[in-house]
Amino acid sequence: MGKYRGGSTTVLKPKTTQQVSQIMKWCNEKRIGVVPQGGNTGLVGGSVPIRDEVIVSLSNLNSVRSFDPISGILVADAGCILQSLTDYIAPHNHIMPIDLGAKGSCQIGGNVATNAGGLRLLRYGSLHGTVLGLEVVLPDGTVLDQLTTLRKDNTGYDLKQLFIGAEGTLGVITGVSILTPPAPQASNNVILALPSFDNVLPLYKIVKRQLSEILSAFEFIDRTSYDLAVKHGQGRALSEDEVAGAECFVLVETSGGKREHDEEKLNNLLESLLEVDTPLINTGVLSQSPAQFSSLWALREGVTEAVSKEGKPYKYDISVPLSSFKTVVDATREHLRSKGLLGDGAVKHVLGYGHVGDGNLHLNIVADSYTPEIQTALEPFIFEIVASYRGSISAEHGIGAMKTHALHYSKSDVSIALMKKIKMLFDPHNIMNPGKVLE
Ligand code: FAD
Ligand code: S2G
Numbered sequence: 001m002g003k004y005r006g007g008s009t010t011v012l013k014p015k016t017t018q019q020v021s022q023i024m025k026w027c028n029e030k031r032i033g034v035v036p037q038g039g040n041t042g043l044v045g046g047s048v049p050i051r052d053e054v055i056v057s058l059s060n061l062n063s064v065r066s067f068d069p070i071s072g073i074l075v076a077d078a079g080c081i082l083q084s085l086t087d088y089i090a091p092h093n094h095i096m097p098i099d100l101g102a103k104g105s106c107q108i109g110g111n112v113a114t115n116a117g118g119l120r121l122l123r124y125g126s127l128h129g130t131v132l133g134l135e136v137v138l139p140d141g142t143v144l145d146q147l148t149t150l151r152k153d154n155t156g157y158d159l160k161q162l163f164i165g166a167e168g169t170l171g172v173i174t175g176v177s178i179l180t181p182p183a184p185q186a187s188n189n190v191i192l193a194l195p196s197f198d199n200v201l202p203l204y205k206i207v208k209r210q211l212s213e214i215l216s217a218f219e220f221i222d223r224t225s226y227d228l229a230v231k232h233g234q235g236r237a238l239s240e241d242e243v244a245g246a247e248c249f250v251l252v253e254t255s256g257g258k259r260e261h262d263e264e265k266l267n268n269l270l271e272s273l274l275e276v277d278t279p280l281i282n283t284g285v286l287s288q289s290p291a292q293f294s295s296l297w298a299l300r301e302g303v304t305e306a307v308s309k310e311g312k313p314y315k316y317d318i319s320v321p322l323s324s325f326k327t328v329v330d331a332t333r334e335h336l337r338s339k340g341l342l343g344d345g346a347v348k349h350v351l352g353y354g355h356v357g358d359g360n361l362h363l364n365i366v367a368d369s370y371t372p373e374i375q376t377a378l379e380p381f382i383f384e385i386v387a388s389y390r391g392s393i394s395a396e397h398g399i400g401a402m403k404t405h406a407l408h409y410s411k412s413d414v415s416i417a418l419m420k421k422i423k424m425l426f427d428p429h430n431i432m433n434p435g436k437v438l439e
């Protein structure tokens with residue numbers, strides 16, 4: 001699927017929850033569709049109008065309401081940008097439990113609405129666990145105040161969970177209460193060059209065992225992803241020797257309490273990986289400074305931008321068994337080749353990268369332009385492969401407007417029917433982000 005575009009004659013930018021409530025009450029009475037918009041960094045067309053909906057931007061609802069440096073509980077307006085919240089709590093030695101390449105623009109409300117995963121899920125879990133409470137304006141303007149800062153509250157149905165990942169189809173999130181973890185005293189990362197993708201799984205097992213509690217990220221990029229990131233100036237390239245014969249790369253990050261202890265663990269890991277007859281890795285490059293730490297991360301985080309600079313991307317954010325990552329990429333590449341679409345200029349690259357610990361592969365196909373031939377070659381081919389593994393056709397980016405037709409590859413008719421009943425309960429006039437998630 002290609003880039004999704006939409007437009008609206010009206011963008012409203014409320015400054016308070018009350019203003020959001022008044023807007024929703026009026027739009028509900030007039031049966032006017034509303035698209036809640038955060039940082040507009042979503043990748044499935046969820047934040048843009050389909051027809052003539054009004055856009056309600058949360059950008060001006062962007063104050064921190066409270067932060068408790070003892071518990072780490074942050075209560076913020078939905079329109080707070082993720083990077084701003086990161087900067088706000090850093091002096092109090094806390095970090096956000098979520099990190100993603102769009103941090104400079106995406107808002108915490110949008111992160112919650114899309115149940116964003118990102119680079120820290122392996123260590124800090126999903127927003128379904130770290131979000132303690134929400135304030136939501138329902139389609140009829142009712143303010144649902146569940147903005148608790150309690151770690152434990154077992155009183156009735158946990159309604160906030162419905163809005164986490166609902167992509168703005170059940171209500172407008174105006175406030176978020178989230179548990180932020182203490183900042184690690186020491187962070188480190190290392191990029192490992194692997195001769196074969198087949199080594200990723202055994203490597204993951206060893207790394208989990210040896211690094212244990214200090215492991216905070218285990219990200220995978222294949223050789224094409226790496227070459228495109230370097231070609232488009234994303235991050236620090238390794239030397240020719242270091243990349244020679246590498247089929248893929250793994251970026252490992254540690255976050256611990258004592259730099260010496262962590263570095264000792266990392267060095268022991270590298271030695272143990274290299275000192276065997278048939279090493280799982282060709283080499284490992286340990287960052288030696290904060291600048292190198294950032295440039296190794298830039299290699300991984302920069303793949304998205306590199307792909308967009310290289311051509312027109314078809315993005316498939318899928319959950320499949322880790323052991324099938326390479327099979328899925330290779331099968332897609334062969335399928336396109338069998339259709340005569342790869343190599344002659346239509347499709348330039350097929351690449352895979354993603355969050356290994358989450359079983360989340362970002363399968364990207366880069367073409368010169370968006371064409372019906374490529375679209376029909378890719379879908380339902382890819383969705384059927386994912387369904388064959390009982391995987392997810394959208395691991396973390398959501399359904400938006402672009403994947404409503406594919407929801408059934410990952411959810412049963414019973415599940416979809418129940419989702420529609422819940423949608424009808426909250427939004428009987430279908431004004432809340434119409435045409436998104438559910439057809
Ligand atoms: P928008 O794009 O504005 O909206 C997204 C959806 O949420 C829409 O359906 C919108 O209607 C709804 N919404 C927004 N705000 C609210 C609100 N206050 N109340 C109710 N509904 C709302 N995603 C990941 O999961 N993991 C990644 O690692 C990741 N990396 C990315 C890297 C880059 C470079 C880019 C461009 C995107 C990446 N994304 C990633 C996708 C995107 O950044 C996330 O989905 C993000 O959470 C969207 O936040 P946003 O504020 O931009 O929301
Ligand atoms: C990532 C970003 C979006 C994409 O880099 O983890 O979620 O698919 C992605 O490029």
Ligand code: ZN
Nearest residue numbers: 118355362396
């Ligand atoms: Zn991702």
